[in-house]
Structure formats: structure tokens, C-alpha cells
Amino acid sequence: MKSIDCAAVVSIREVVEGHYLLTLHVPRRYLRALPGQFVMLRIHERSVPFLGRPFSIHRVYTRGKHTLMEILFRAAGAGTVACAQLKKGDTVVLTGPLGSGFHVPGRCTDMVLVAGGMGVAPLMFLAEHGAMRPRKRRRVIHCYFGARTASHLYRLARLKTLCTEVKVATDDGSLGYRGTVTDLFLMDLPQFNPNRTALFVCGPDMMFRSMALIMRGSNLSCQVSIEERMACGIGACLGCAVEDEHGIYKRVCKDGPVFDITELHW
Ligand SMILES: Cc1cc2nc3c(=O)[nH]c(=O)nc-3n(C[C@H](O)[C@H](O)[C@H](O)COP(=O)(O)OP(=O)(O)OC[C@H]3O[C@@H](n4cnc5c(N)ncnc54)[C@H](O)[C@@H]3O)c2cc1C
Numbered sequence: 001m002k003s004i005d006c007a008a009v010v011s012i013r014e015v016v017e018g019h020y021l022l023t024l025h026v027p028r029r030y031l032r033a034l035p036g037q038f039v040m041l042r043i044h045e046r047s048v049p050f051l052g053r054p055f056s057i058h059r060v061y062t063r064g065k066h067t068l069m070e071i072l073f074r075a076a077g078a079g080t081v082a083c084a085q086l087k088k089g090d091t092v093v094l095t096g097p098l099g100s101g102f103h104v105p106g107r108c109t110d111m112v113l114v115a116g117g118m119g120v121a122p123l124m125f126l127a128e129h130g131a132m133r134p135r136k137r138r139r140v141i142h143c144y145f146g147a148r149t150a151s152h153l154y155r156l157a158r159l160k161t162l163c164t165e166v167k168v169a170t171d172d173g174s175l176g177y178r179g180t181v182t183d184l185f186l187m188d189l190p191q192f193n194p195n196r197t198a199l200f201v202c203g204p205d206m207m208f209r210s211m212a213l214i215m216r217g218s219n220l221s222c223q224v225s226i227e228e229r230m231a232c233g234i235g236a237c238l239g240c241a242v243e244d245e246h247g248i249y250k251r252v253c254k255d256g257p258v259f260d261i262t263e264l265h266w
């Protein structure tokens with residue numbers, strides 16, 4: 001169920017230069033949000049920017065009687081720079097939870113998360129869901145996390161507490177493998193059994209294209225959470241349409257943002 005709510009800012013913290021962790025006080029129903037779903041966020045009583053901006057749900061949890069939601073974001077342009085200037089007690093207008101979440105097949109014993117930069121935002125929520133399962137039904141969670149430099153491996157310590165193993169890649173070699181996270185994953189690919197492994201990917205466009213190439217030679221099921229510019233976020237304006245493999249347009253906000261990698265035209 002989605003609706004429009006006002007949400008108060010509980011805290012906002014710069015985690016690394018230009019990247020922020022925003023904590024909001026949200027309605028209790030957000031506890032049912034699925035990893036991969038997102039919200040449209042607009043700053044209350046501000047007409048610029050006029051449209052909300054989409055953000056993945058990074059974490060939802062309770063503290064006392066309150067339900068809190070975290071969003072991890074990069075100040076990229078006017079809308080997100082305005083979000084970075086929010087202060088404790090300010091109000092934002094939220095629509096959500098929106099879109100489809102990741103689907104973890106019942107037969108799956110191993111989850112593989114491949115995150116690039118901010119792509120860790122929805123994948124950490126997925127890892128958190130996985131880690132909350134009863135011990136007997138818990139899946140093995142392998143995570144590959146890549147970024148420009150070590151300082152851009154946001155919340156790495158938390159990720160390590162949620163996943164069975166975390167391997168990192170940095171462009172400059174400041175931590176872990178020197179190179180792309182897709183190359184790091186490719187080296188381990190043969191160890192994953194397609195019958196019981198599901199792969200989940202989020203990151204920049206280049207990473208999706210590399211992943212699509214890698215997946216052409218593999219039987220692993222692979223879901224991607226993609227980003228497009230959005231106006232309405234609810235399937236009404238067609239502003240977020242992308243072409244699928246048959247040349248049919250899909251709305252990222254309504255049909256996605258999670259898709260099977262084979263569904264889309266890369
Ligand atoms: C489903 C979904 C989930 C997202 N989750 C997150 C998240 O968790 N954290 C986060 O930091 N960002 C996330 N984004 C991207 C975020 O919405 C954009 O960075 C934001 O809308 C940019 O708005 P702006 O006004 O700051 O920048 P603008 O001035 O509108 O644009 C600044 C730059 O960002 C690019 N851009 C704008 N919109 C998008 C977009 N939707 N996707 C990719 N690039 C864009 C522009 O081309 C431009 O280069 C998500 C996007 C989608 C669709």
C-alpha cells in the first residue's frame with residue numbers, strides 16, 4: 001500500500017563528502033516495505049524543486065514507539081543538494097513505498113549482492129532482511145562492493161555484520177581488489193551453483209552493462225535495480241520508460257525498479 005505522508009527529519013549526517021544518511025520518522029506501515037522499493041521525496045513547503053526525487057529505501061527499523069527509515073544519498077544536483085541542507089525537525093513529503101522489490105526465490109540458498117557506489121543503498125536493506133531470517137532458514141550472503149576509493153565504500157562495517165562474506169574493489173586500489181567490482185565478481189562466478197544462487201545488482205549504468213554481458217554466458221538468475229529520472233513515481237506520466245528486450249516500453253517506477261537483467265535492452 002502506498003500513500004502520501006509528511007515525515008519529520010530525525011537526523012542527517014554526511015557519511016563521506018557529498019554523501020548523506022538521512023533518517024526520517026515514518027508511518028508504521030513502512031515496516032512492510034520490501035528491499036528494492038523506493039520513495040518519492042519532496043521538501044515540505046518548498047516549490048523548488050517542484051517534483052519529488054526518487055530514493056531507495058535503505059533501512060527501516062523501530063526505536064521505542066517510533067518507526068524510522070534511512071535513505072543514503074549523493075548530492076547530485078538541485079534536488080539532492082536541497083535535501084542535504086535539511087535539518088533535524090524539518091518536514092518532507094513522502095510517497096511510498098513504491099515499485100517492485102527484489103524477489104528471492106524459495107529454492108535459493110545463496111544470495112550474491114553486487115553493489116557499485118550508492119547501489120549499496122537498496123542492497124544493504126536486502127542483506128538486512130536476509131540476516132533477520134531465523135538461523136535455520138538463513139541464506140549465505142556473499143557481497144561484492146565496489147567504489148572509487150576506500151572512503152566511498154559507505155557503511156562497509158555494517159555490511160560486514162549482515163553478510164556472510166564481503167569482498168571489496170576500489171578503482172584506485174586503496175582497499176581490496178584494484179579494479180571494477182564486476183571483474184572481482186567474474187573471478188568467483190564459477191563457484192556459484194545456478195540452481196540455488198540468486199544474484200542482485202545495483203550501481204551505475206556502466207556496471208549494469210558489464211553485468212549484462214557477463215550474464216549472457218551464465219545460467220544464474222540476476223535481478224537489477226535500475227535508476228531513471230522520474231516525475232510522478234506512480235506510473236502516470238511515462239517519464240521513466242525504458243525499452244525491454246522486445247522493444248516494449250516499461251515504466252521503471254511501476255514495472256520496476258527491479259527487473260530481471262534479461263528483460264531489458266542494454
Ligand atoms: C528508483 C530509484 C532509486 C534511487 N535511489 C537513490 C539512492 O538511494 N541514493 C541516491 O543518491 N540516489 C538515488 N537515486 C537517484 C536520485 O533519484 C537522483 O540522483 C536524483 O533524482 C537527482 O536529483 P537532483 O535534483 O539532485 O539532480 P538533477 O539536477 O536532476 O540531476 C543531477 C545529475 O543526476 C542525474 N540524475 C537525475 N535523476 C537521476 C536518476 N533518477 N537516476 C540517475 N541519475 C539521475 C542527472 O542526469 C544529472 O547528471 C535513485 C533513483 C531511482 C530512480
Ligand code: FES
Binds near residue numbers: 233237240252
Ligand atoms: S515517473 Fe511517471 S510513469 Fe514513472
